[in-house]
Structures are given as structure tokens and as C-alpha cells.
Amino acid sequence: MNLTPPLTSRHCTRKTAALDAAAIATLLHEVPGWEVADNVLARTFTLPDYRATIAFVNAVATLAEHEDHHPEMTVGYTTCRVSWTTHSAGSTLSDNDFICAAKANALYLNQETA
Numbered sequence: 001m002n003l004t005p006p007l008t009s010r011h012c013t014r015k016t017a018a019l020d021a022a023a024i025a026t027l028l029h030e031v032p033g034w035e036v037a038d039n040v041l042a043r044t045f046t047l048p049d050y051r052a053t054i055a056f057v058n059a060v061a062t063l064a065e066h067e068d069h070h071p072e073m074t075v076g077y078t079t080c081r082v083s084w085t086t087h088s089a090g091s092t093l094s095d096n097d098f099i100c101a102a103k104a105n106a107l108y109l110n111q112e113t114a
Helices: 021-028 050-067 095-113
Strands: 035-037 040-046 072-075 079-084
Touching: 021 035, 021 095, 040 095, 050 072, 050 079, 050 095, 079 095
Parallel strands: none
Antiparallel strands: 035 040, 040 079, 072 079
16 A cells, blocks of 8 residues: 655755656656656647646746756747756656656646536
């Protein structure tokens, strides 16, 4: 029985530790659509138009401020690529990256149904 709460109900913490490869592989299953390369967790979201893209960017920005964990974002007309890494953990991946990725997925799903 897994007693760990879902990523979307957790919050980022300061001074979080870097994850090992096994933990990254396990957590990657919890964030569909995301990929890991060069210690970065990234996903490109596709949205219907520019207005929806900017609304999504603003929603992710609000999430980032709330969690005090900020991604790199690359914005196109109908796309937004979000990339997370934890600089304070040596520019590697931490739980914080996966928590925010799960919350970004939830924001995206809410935009799709809105």
C-alpha cells in the first residue's frame, strides 16, 4: 500500500535533494507526456490558439510563484514548452520538478475542458 500522497497534492520544499535514476524513472510514470534529458524534465503542450497558450503560460507562472519553483518556458503561437530542473540541488531533478510537472498537467487538462 502506497501512503505517499499524489504529486498534485504535495508542495515544493526548500533544500530538496537530487533524485537518483531509479526515483526519476518511478516518478516519470506519474507525469504523462513529460520526458527527461540532461537533468531537465520537459514537456511541450499544444493549445488551440494564442489566447489559450498565453492563458496557460499565465497559469503555470501562477503555479510557479505559489510553489516558489520556476520553470523555463518557450512560447509559440499554439505551443508552450515547460522545462523544470532544481538549481539548488545542483541543477538536477528533485521532487519539486515532478510536483510542478504534475500540477502543470492538471492545469492543461483543466484548460482542455474549459
